[in-house]
Amino acid sequence: MFEGVPLTWFLITGTIMFFVGIYGFLVRKNLITILMSTELILNSVNINFVAFNKILYPDHLEGMFFSLFIIAVAAAEASVAIAIIINIYRRLVNIDVEKMDEMKY
Amino acid sequence: MTPNQLMFAIFSAVIIIFSILTVTSRRILRSATFLLFVLVATGGMYFLLRFNYLAAIQLTLYAGGIVVLIIFSILLTSHIAEKLEKPEMKKVIPAFLAAAAGAVITIATILQHTFPMEAVSMSERTNIRAIAKSLISTEKYGYALPFEVISILLLAAMVGAIILAKKRKD
Numbered sequence: 098m099f100e101g102v103p104l105t106w107f108l109i110t111g112t113i114m115f116f117v118g119i120y121g122f123l124v125r126k127n128l129i130t131i132l133m134s135t136e137l138i139l140n141s142v143n144i145n146f147v148a149f150n151k152i153l154y155p156d157h158l159e160g161m162f163f164s165l166f167i168i169a170v171a172a173a174e175a176s177v178a179i180a181i182i183i184n185i186y187r188r189l190v191n192i193d194v195e196k197m198d199e200m201k202y
Numbered sequence: 203m204t205p206n207q208l209m210f211a212i213f214s215a216v217i218i219i220f221s222i223l224t225v226t227s228r229r230i231l232r233s234a235t236f237l238l239f240v241l242v243a244t245g246g247m248y249f250l251l252r253f254n255y256l257a258a259i260q261l262t263l264y265a266g267g268i269v270v271l272i273i274f275s276i277l278l279t280s281h282i283a284e285k286l287e288k289p290e291m292k293k294v295i296p297a298f299l300a301a302a303a304g305a306v307i308t309i310a311t312i313l314q315h316t317f318p319m320e321a322v323s324m325s326e327r328t329n330i331r332a333i334a335k336s337l338i339s340t341e342k343y344g345y346a347l348p349f350e351v352i353s354i355l356l357l358a359a360m361v362g363a364i365i366l367a368k369k370r371k372d
Contacts (some may be wrong), residue, residue, distance in 0.1 A: 101207050110247075112305055114371055117301070126287075129234075129279065130286075136264075145250060147266060150319075162337075172263055183278060
């Protein structure tokens with residue numbers, strides 16, 4: 098319970114966000130929208146970490162550091178993914194996952 | 203309803219509604235804008251929990267950096283007015299069932315578990331000095347090694363992105 102907000106509420110918000118991300122990951126075909134779904138998934142995990150940290154262990158900062166590192170990894174992942182997407186676009190002139198069935202070698 | 207509950211309800215509603223719009227909108231640029239709203243609301247949730255430093259990082263790095271990067275790549279790879287084609291039903295139904303089943307199972311498990319209910323005091327903001335000390339400390343609860351590893355990861359990602367995206371000679 099944090100100032101009248103129970104931990105369960107945070108967890109349920111995070112869960113819904115996570116599975117909406119999963120749905121988008123499965124349904125979308127455009128590579129950039131798939132990347133956006135991945136960002137949703139990573140964000141929902143961050144909410145859980147932070148809420149657990151504040152409500153169950155208010156004297157520690159572990160959850161906050163995990164979120165911090167997840168954000169950094171997400172930034173690195175997004176930059177590399179977008180470089181790959183632009184490279185694919187240059188080769189194939191579209192970024193549909195279903196039309197990508199060739200690798201370089 | 204306390205002010206905190208009200209703020210939580212607003213942020214939570216924004217997160218849920220706009221994340222659903224993000225994965226269902228057929229205009230890709232709008233989809234990216236909805237993602238921006240979701241990320242800002244998440245930052246608000248960190249503010250609500252008094253993690254001011256993390257909220258600032260969220261706003262600058264996620265909302266400022268990643269969304270701008272995504273919008274740039276959208277503008278490079280597709281037309282603004284272009285609409286994505288409708289996903290076909292034989293993909294939508296299994297995906298929806300999988301996501302709904304996962305959500306139902308997880309929420310049922312969360313609701314069954316009883317978390318300790320003692321109220322957390324209106325704790326002071328996270329101390330920025332404590333964060334900085336933990337990030338360079340090598341003792342218990344110190345994060346010096348992950349900090350160094352993440353800096354190497356960022357460097358590798360930067361070099362990799364440049365090499366991948368640069369123009370080939372041939």
